[in-house]
Amino acid sequence: MEKVIDKKVLLKVDQLKQYFPVKTESIFKPKAFVKAVDDVSFELFEGETLSIVGESGCGKSTTGRAILRLDEPTDGKVYYSGQNILELNKKEMRKLRGDLQVIFQDPFASLNPRQTVKQILNEAMAIQNVVEKPKRMDRMLELLGYVGLPPEALDRYPHEFSGGQRQRIGIARALAVDPKLIICDEAVSALDVSIQAQILNLLKKLQKQFQLTFLFISHDLSVVRHISDRVMVMYLGKVVEIAEKKDLFDSPLHPYTKALLSSIPVPNPTLKRERVMLTGDVPSPIDPPTGCRFHTRCPFAVENCKQVEPALREIRNNHFVSCHRAEELAQ
């Protein structure tokens, strides 16, 4: 991606692999692995929002967790401002966590129910020691202001808030340590649309305000369309397509992306679209199909697709796809 000269790479993921061992019935059988993330490489530019989309089991959340070393990756490299964070020791990693924050789907599960908002924010600042003690109170009020919560919220407990408000607390906590990169793992998926809209607006506002970089993991393509600059589509642990948002949504190249986009029910009854209906289920990631992993469900699969695994290649400007037939299907 040398062509983007004006953009600075903040995070570079290189051949990341995350295999989880699965129990086998027999001690004689070879150990089996769920190849949740299998050889994934991409770059994240400073100040952009890159979304990872895909269906359950595609490895999008696992990728996010592996980058943060919440699960230790099996193999690969993750460069953050030039250094491979997978090689850092515990102390160095803890220091780095101030730069890398995460917001989860269920804010309730990630907030300690016995801590007030004040304690939650205080703790976040104390761990990274980003703000001196006497200034912390001001900083907390400032943070609440950023995420649109009243100052009274400080003395209340997570259960006293609604889902949307709790997500605001989660965001405030992430912001507390002045992060550079925030990984949003299905951050708005559990919210009702009207609340979801509020949180999406807030995230966009904060990104501008603090020059944040987002890695936005979601299964909801409309949300992704709204928030992203670039989009990466994953299927069964592999990247199938990465492109600028508009490019991807207007002219998707991979048959899976096409099917995914055309499957979304659109709230417009007069709009009649041609739907690429996929048959069957996603195969098991324990024993993924040979060749192109999508060939079992792909309407355009030929013999070659079953044998040879397609590489991710740049077909248009900044538009990468891993499909043998991308060029001919694009016409």
Place this chain on the structure above:
Amino acid sequence: MNEKNKPILEVKGLKTYFTTKRGVSKAVDGIDFTLHKGETLGIVGESGCGKSITSLSILRLIPSPPGKIAGGSILFKGNDLVTMSENEMRKVRGNEISMIFQEPMTSLNPVIPVGEQIAEALRLHQKMGRREAWAKSVEMLKLVGIPSPEKRAKQEPFQLSGGMRQRVMIAMALACTPEVLIADEPTTALDVTIQAQILALIKDLQTKIGMGVIMITHDLGVVAETCDKVAVMYAGNIVEHATTEQIFANPKHPYTQGLLASLPKIYEDQEELRTIEGSVPSSYNMPAGCRFASRCPYQEAICTAQQPELVEQSDGSKVRCWKYTEQWTGQVEQEEVV
């Protein structure tokens, strides 16, 4: 001709209340709608609006206590389900009115083969013998597009994927060819490509069987693609009831307008999403006036004083909003919604 126009299901003034330590929660508070043969009605709204309670109320599956149908009637082919005996009600459930639920993972019994779970309804309602019922359940599995149905029928739910389990649920619900199918968020737990398959399947079977479908969902996209008419629920009330085209082309209630505007659009770029400020009133303590008034950009004095009725408009749609009545002064008319 007259017979054909008679609705198969007619809900009038249905109220479902829950009595708990905190008081009385008016989860569903006087709703009306009708469903005709072969028609799909969408009931849409955000969490807590009462849409799922409505669907459970129709089959009288509200956990009681604390829940109770506190008023109204549910006429199914002329008989009131609310006053029916439990014995008669059982003959309706799963036979004439069926239901599929949101969570395919937990809605099937984990220790009973799926074929048996379908067959037991057939034996019960259709008085089939064991062998006949089993054959029919295999046939149903085939109908809903499950490959090698003979083998699958003998399997337990954990051996099936989420999409397949939802197909099993559909097969189970449709085994007795019901006249009404209630689908409560049938695809919410599924991936989009699987959702597309399941929605297409329901549509396909609907045309085959000719049943009426009530589609409960929070997803306006699902409504647009599957429903003929829509009831929008807010805080236990229906606030707007119209055809699908009307709802999306010309939403009348401020809540419906806000809901549509807050959706991220898949085919266009927006800098900022419109939001609905404020929050839903507590079902334990509903305001005297319009329940949406505190969040409504058009609010007038009358809105907080008195609750509006669901009133039919000239185009046949119904709206519960003072703006569409003669009492509306229009003095504080704000900028029209973009």
Place this chain on the structure above:
Amino acid sequence: MLMFIIRRLVQTVPVIIGVTFVVFFIMQLVPGDPAVLLAGEGASKDTIEAIREQLGLNRPLYVQYFDYLMNLANGDFGVSLKNSQPVLDEILVRLPITLELALFSILITIVLGMGAGIISAVKPYSMQDVGVMLVALIGISLPSFWFGLMLMYFFSVKLQILPVAGWDSLLHVILPALTLGAGGAAIVARMTRSSMLDVIRQDYIRTARAKGLRERLIIYKHALRNALIPVITVVGLQFGALLGGTVLVESIFAINGLGRMIVDAIRMRDLPMVQGGVLFASLIFVIVNLFVDVFYRFFNKRIELN
């Protein structure tokens, strides 16, 4: 499934060896010298030493243990110090009696416990629920020796419909089995109730209702099978407690079983007998646990995948 059973069987081997180890060395810690006891009061030092020599008690412990293991492998459990009978023979005579008692007791635990639990769960917080759970609470709290004596007094002495003690007919089984099974039944009843209440709230029960099934069918076909999965584990654990209980109950009702044999042997410092008895009791426990595991797995096949 077969693979699982085989693997599980292999796993029991170290457990059994561990048991022999513990049994052997704990016996060494017990105060009192069997040689002294055997020689009788006032025996000379030489006599005692001679007996020790004869029994091999003067060798190092690890040699004795190894010897013990080798003998066990050959089916030789040693000879009773008291009456010079082979321990194995003594045990084999009494084992069926204890097994019969345990079997009836566990049957009572299961039938009474599950039955009461279901009755409670069907109408939670009703009179029948409160009543059953009150009885269960009492059942857990009562010490079995007292409960046994009360049963004996009431049914045998007052009503005179059941024999006081001994082990001749099926009638003799009733009171001891009831004494032994009652505590377990109470625990199982409480477990069944809470498990049932949990299951009844599940989505698939709602599905069953939506199908139009009768409440009875929902309870017995859809709810019970799921509710019993955790109960099986509890029953398995109860079996262990029950084996311990035989010691007491056999003494109260004068039943010549394994439990009483161990008590008598302890009193006599009859080391080989105690070792043999405890070893057998442990073996039974291990085997029962194996069954419970296999059973559990059969009922709950989902474990295989998750």
